Amino acid sequence: MAQHERLQQMREWIKTTPEISLDQLMEEYRISRDTARRDLIQLEQEGKIIRVKNGLIRVGTNTTVQYDRRTEQPEKDRIAQRAITYIAPHQKIILDAATTVARMTVHLPVQPVQVITNSLAVVEQLESRPEIELYVTGGKLDRHARSLVGIKTADDILNYQVDRVFLGACGLTEQGVFAENLEEAIVKKAMIRSSAEIIVLADHTKFEKRFLHKVCDLDQIDVLITDQTPDGTWHDWLTQADVLLETAEEE
Numbered sequence: 001m002a003q004h005e006r007l008q009q010m011r012e013w014i015k016t017t018p019e020i021s022l023d024q025l026m027e028e029y030r031i032s033r034d035t036a037r038r039d040l041i042q043l044e045q046e047g048k049i050i051r052v053k054n055g056l057i058r059v060g061t062n063t064t065v066q067y068d069r070r071t072e073q074p075e076k077d078r079i080a081q082r083a084i085t086y087i088a089p090h091q092k093i094i095l096d097a098a099t100t101v102a103r104m105t106v107h108l109p110v111q112p113v114q115v116i117t118n119s120l121a122v123v124e125q126l127e128s129r130p131e132i133e134l135y136v137t138g139g140k141l142d143r144h145a146r147s148l149v150g151i152k153t154a155d156d157i158l159n160y161q162v163d164r165v166f167l168g169a170c171g172l173t174e175q176g177v178f179a180e181n182l183e184e185a186i187v188k189k190a191m192i193r194s195s196a197e198i199i200v201l202a203d204h205t206k207f208e209k210r211f212l213h214k215v216c217d218l219d220q221i222d223v224l225i226t227d228q229t230p231d232g233t234w235h236d237w238l239t240q241a242d243v244l245l246e247t248a249e250e251e
Helices: 003-016 022-029 033-045 063-071 074-086 099-107 120-126 151-157 182-193 232-240
Strands: 019-021 049-052 055-058 092-095 113-117 132-136 140-142 147-149 162-168 171-173 176-179 195-201 213-216 223-226 244-247
Touching: 003 022, 003 033, 003 055, 019 022, 022 033, 022 055, 033 049, 033 055, 074 099, 074 162, 074 195, 074 223, 092 099, 099 120, 099 162, 113 120, 120 132, 140 182, 147 151, 147 182, 151 182, 162 182, 176 182, 182 195, 182 213
Parallel strands: 092 113, 092 162, 113 132, 162 195, 195 223, 223 244
Antiparallel strands: 019 055, 049 055, 140 147, 171 176, 176 213
């Protein structure tokens, strides 16, 4: 089937189905994962869908519900609980817009902390916490990620100097940390420049994934917190890069 025919069928499909996975597209049209991703890029450019990591959601779908569902995963919760042990009273920290990072706010104990964030989810969780001094960046709204992104966001962040930043990662390889889009990468780079210590939160599915936009090298990370022990090769790479590995495995 030619791409234009396949895309027309997909346009009809998404009128009645708010969420479709890559696996469903591959099975329905007997196409490769790369071909399915290219089709989704085309549909996204038309403004019909929002791409997510494993498929699509139709434009107009309640993205708050979608975001909350991505956040409430056991492995993210374990990583988040380990991450908050790195927060001490009176510290200045940055929390980025990753879903795992946002989960930290649920477990953050009552203590005075200064928090800078570009995440709407973090703001919603912390706005009622009087002991937390909360700073919110400006920028362009990314509805799917529920975050503020772009040059304005990065410029705002560079006005701060903090003790620690907690970053999510779309992908991790021997070459470093990767983001899915340029605006996200720009913001993460600014956060790294503004922080004395870099803590990356990434579940096991992010390992060996490479995207177009690189955020930083492995040796720029101080701590990597994940949910499953990576293989021996990763231990070698992290040791060479002087990265402390924390594993929040299921008990």
